[in-house]
Amino acid sequence: MALMENMRVRSPWILHFDTGSCNGCDLEVWALLTPKYDVERFGMVNKANPKHADILLLTGPVTKKSEDRLMTLYNQTPGPKVVVACGNCATNGVPFFDCYNVEGGIDRVIPVDVYVPGCACRPEAIIDGVVLAISKWKEKVAAEVPISASEAGPKEEQETVEAPEAKP
Amino acid sequence: MSDLELMVLTILVGILTPFAIGLLIGIDRKITARMQNRVGPPVLQPYYDLIKLFGKERRAMNSSQTVFAIACMFLQLAAFVLLVTGGDLLVVFFVSSTGSFSLALGAFSAHSPFSYFGAQRELLQILAYEPIVFMVIVAIGFRERTFLAGSVAHDLLFVLPLALIALLPVLVIKMEKSPYDIATAHTELISGPYVEYSGTYLAITKIAHWFDLAILFGIMTLFFWDQNIWISIGIKLLIILAFFFTAIVIDNTTARLTRNRMVKFTLAFGLALTAGNMLILFLADQGVFRWP
Numbered sequence A: 001m002a003l004m005e006n007m008r009v010r011s012p013w014i015l016h017f018d019t020g021s022c023n024g025c026d027l028e029v030w031a032l033l034t035p036k037y038d039v040e041r042f043g044m045v046n047k048a049n050p051k052h053a054d055i056l057l058l059t060g061p062v063t064k065k066s067e068d069r070l071m072t073l074y075n076q077t078p079g080p081k082v083v084v085a086c087g088n089c090a091t092n093g094v095p096f097f098d099c100y101n102v103e104g105g106i107d108r109v110i111p112v113d114v115y116v117p118g119c120a121c122r123p124e125a126i127i128d129g130v131v132l133a134i135s136k137w138k139e140k141v142a143a144e145v146p147i148s149a150s151e152a153g154p155k156e157e158q159e160t161v162e163a164p165e166a167k168p
Numbered sequence B: 001m002s003d004l005e006l007m008v009l010t011i012l013v014g015i016l017t018p019f020a021i022g023l024l025i026g027i028d029r030k031i032t033a034r035m036q037n038r039v040g041p042p043v044l045q046p047y048y049d050l051i052k053l054f055g056k057e058r059r060a061m062n063s064s065q066t067v068f069a070i071a072c073m074f075l076q077l078a079a080f081v082l083l084v085t086g087g088d089l090l091v092v093f094f095v096s097s098t099g100s101f102s103l104a105l106g107a108f109s110a111h112s113p114f115s116y117f118g119a120q121r122e123l124l125q126i127l128a129y130e131p132i133v134f135m136v137i138v139a140i141g142f143r144e145r146t147f148l149a150g151s152v153a154h155d156l157l158f159v160l161p162l163a164l165i166a167l168l169p170v171l172v173i174k175m176e177k178s179p180y181d182i183a184t185a186h187t188e189l190i191s192g193p194y195v196e197y198s199g200t201y202l203a204i205t206k207i208a209h210w211f212d213l214a215i216l217f218g219i220m221t222l223f224f225w226d227q228n229i230w231i232s233i234g235i236k237l238l239i240i241l242a243f244f245f246t247a248i249v250i251d252n253t254t255a256r257l258t259r260n261r262m263v264k265f266t267l268a269f270g271l272a273l274t275a276g277n278m279l280i281l282f283l284a285d286q287g288v289f290r291w292p
Helices: A002-008 A024-031 A064-076 A088-092 A123-143 A152-162 B003-035 B045-055 B063-084 B089-109 B113-144 B161-165 B167-174 B199-221 B229-253 B259-285
Strands: A013-018 A055-059 A082-086 A102-104 A114-116
Touching (some): A002 B045, A024 A055, A024 A123, A055 A123, A064 A102, B003 B063, B113 B167, B113 B199, B113 B259, B167 B229, B167 B259
Parallel strands (some): A013 A055, A055 A082
């Protein structure tokens, strides 16, 4: 089955969502799809649709307005999925720390697997982050109980996300 | 070649074609990437996508959506099997278009504006290409005096060249390629009728799409026939590859047109070509002039 697992992680589809970024990191995420960086050679395609996505590339601090939307997008993504927080704002919301309309980093709302620092994060750094995310995804795919056997795994994951104590 | 060998060949073609279509789509993605000066995904990428989708968590908006996806796949499969075994072309056409309709119905069953738009546009696409496919089948029937795919035993390439060319815009629409990727418009509708499908059910609609393409390629292969089965298969493959490559070039050199222009152009172009070809054939039959 190792061959099957290897084949399964060869098509990570991306969902890119801006939770309130200045667009600096967004431009760098979009640069990944251009011929210069061409992430499609890893089978990555920007699907812009949570229902088709495997890897969530999120940029910007989570504003109070985008919190619900971020949660919805995360819940709509079928597992196994990986979350990558791109940029300083997404990792801990730095310049907007303690701001009245900002919740903080992405991990205040949903669990994050990979943090990519930088303001704005370089495309090379995002590629590094995504490669790390693919290895994380591989672990998740391997750990996943076969869907036909049990459907308990993804549900538990969702419960931990929706728990209010996740927010300090 | 004996009947048994022919039967084995038919079964082989039937089993291998869907896999070959996946490979063709992989080649398409590679060629497109090279045309855009990129490296591009591996040729086997469509299979990786499919295997991954089957491994994803199983989620659906409602049960009717899944039923329509599965119905779409089985209808296309039935039409394809009918075509390979030499069945009636008209039945192949009707069963296959019922499959296309059930994809639109599946998209309508989810209460999402993107899905609705996608389904409406899918219906518009059906309106644009189905009459042409129908007319091409009628032209084949007019020439051969039979609608049985297995009984088409003449070289139609030089008799019905215009009808074959009329299938090019149909192929562009069915491959969801650029001037006419109206339903799956990825910059505005994300993926149209597929937007609410995820995981396994998305994979099922993808397989249905592969069979749909296989049926269209199958109709194209009817245009060549030779005594020697290997020459026959070779030229049939050449026809498919020529059309496929032309569709890729069109995709990479054009921007998407509006849906009105799609309907107007494909209907005018396709119906004029097929009807013109049948008229030429009719006049030639009457002895007005010679036509090969």
